[in-house]
Amino acid sequence: MNLTLKIWRQKNAKTKGAIETYPVKDISEDMSFLEMLDVLNEQLINDGKEPVAFDHDCREGICGMCSLYINGQAHGPDREITTCQLHMRSFKDGDTIFIEPWRAGAFPVVKDLVTDRSSFDRIMNAGGFVSVNTSGNTIDANAIPVPKVDADKAFDAATCIGCGACVASCKNASAMLFTSAKVSQLALLPQGKVEAHERVMNMVSQMDEEGFGNCTNTGACEVECPKGISLENIARMNREYLSASVGSE
Amino acid sequence: MALSALFLMVFLFQHFIINFMSVFSEDAFNEASHFMGTNPLIQFVMQPVLMFGVAFHFVMGFILELKNKSARPEKYAMYKGSANSSWMSRNMIWSGLFILGFLAFHLWDFWLPEMNYKYIQGNPEDATRYFGEVQHMFANPIRVTVYCLSFVFLALHLLHGFQSAFQSMGARHAKYTPAIQKIGKLYAILIPVGFIFIAVFHFLNGNH
Numbered sequence: 001m002n003l004t005l006k007i008w009r010q011k012n013a014k015t016k017g018a019i020e021t022y023p024v025k026d027i028s029e030d031m032s033f034l035e036m037l038d039v040l041n042e043q044l045i046n047d048g049k050e051p052v053a054f055d056h057d058c059r060e061g062i063c064g065m066c067s068l069y070i071n072g073q074a075h076g077p078d079r080e081i082t083t084c085q086l087h088m089r090s091f092k093d094g095d096t097i098f099i100e101p102w103r104a105g106a107f108p109v110v111k112d113l114v115t116d117r118s119s120f121d122r123i124m125n126a127g128g129f130v131s132v133n134t135s136g137n138t139i140d141a142n143a144i145p146v147p148k149v150d151a152d153k154a155f156d157a158a159t160c161i162g163c164g165a166c167v168a169s170c171k172n173a174s175a176m177l178f179t180s181a182k183v184s185q186l187a188l189l190p191q192g193k194v195e196a197h198e199r200v201m202n203m204v205s206q207m208d209e210e211g212f213g214n215c216t217n218t219g220a221c222e223v224e225c226p227k228g229i230s231l232e233n234i235a236r237m238n239r240e241y242l243s244a245s246v247g248s249e
Numbered sequence: 250m251a252l253s254a255l256f257l258m259v260f261l262f263q264h265f266i267i268n269f270m271s272v273f274s275e276d277a278f279n280e281a282s283h284f285m286g287t288n289p290l291i292q293f294v295m296q297p298v299l300m301f302g303v304a305f306h307f308v309m310g311f312i313l314e315l316k317n318k319s320a321r322p323e324k325y326a327m328y329k330g331s332a333n334s335s336w337m338s339r340n341m342i343w344s345g346l347f348i349l350g351f352l353a354f355h356l357w358d359f360w361l362p363e364m365n366y367k368y369i370q371g372n373p374e375d376a377t378r379y380f381g382e383v384q385h386m387f388a389n390p391i392r393v394t395v396y397c398l399s400f401v402f403l404a405l406h407l408l409h410g411f412q413s414a415f416q417s418m419g420a421r422h423a424k425y426t427p428a429i430q431k432i433g434k435l436y437a438i439l440i441p442v443g444f445i446f447i448a449v450f451h452f453l454n455g456n457h
Contacts (some may be wrong), residue, residue, distance in 0.1 A: 006326070010295060019326050072329030098327035107323050171339055172317035213320030214313055216341065217413040223333035232421055239419030 172213030
């Protein structure tokens, strides 16, 4: 199939970018979206032009590195997949495809379609962990019984790969789904309960400091999340935050 | 936002119940209005609390909107909001602004003359005046049209707002959330439709 690509090009974080148009020919519908971009980049390199920079790593939907806003949707039109799992069969011959980077003040563009998502790392550093005694007397995690329901919910929350599609999809560029998934996966388990109050306060405060927007419950994040992280996590984080605010000294 | 929203929804419900009395009993409506208009607790405690609740809700709404807008300095060239969220949820600021405009009109139209009549002119209370006043007001087709249109925006605002307020407060439960969402939809449709019915009812009756 032949396609017209409208891609955001930006030399670096300091320069202003713009949408540029590239025609690509003979794209197979069996190609993944990123393979299609590889074809474009080969073409650009052969023409002596600068290839399009985009993030990718595992190309099997687990690393959370790929991050393209395709035709007005994070990770493209399909549900519960990352961009690397999107295939060209989801498009038609002659289509025009807009490809943009995640847009959020807290995700500044580094180059072309690559954004700096280290704000997520700083939210994790603020509280996305459990403190463990490493003196040699560490208790095996499996020695503590956990109800199956809680274990499943914690696991569901832990499947978040931190790609940032929630922020990209949210009209407010809010990071509530990501932060709440990370708060939930620990708050639901006995090991995480010890620092639950501090964790939620610190992570939410870091999230605000990074300049993410606020949640208005549109639910766009849940729909676009490649791992199907539920809004239930946001409600849990709100409860945790409320109880921590009331209960903390 | 959520707390003030819940407070305003409770107020709206009682406002609706009292207004609805005017449809089936002139006396009951007059009695309820007389109580609301003369009870010192309602007039001098609840009324200022309500004023504060309304002001808080819309001021916080504006602040929230401005903060959220600034969280995305560069907009998308292609944005497909309808693919993942409802129009109502994405346009709370616009339905809210319309309701705010209506509220300003409603206060100027109903509340200010009432305050003037009672507290500035100091007219003696006539417990039977309320029904006639309402019917007189709603004889005007322009007023009825403005009110009906505003209630449509109120419905749009509530369709998202009701369940959103519960979610914001963390009140989400596998067993209860489906019920909250159903009640929310019923509330968001029945209350505005009820207000429209009352306005049209008095328009039709007042012009006969």
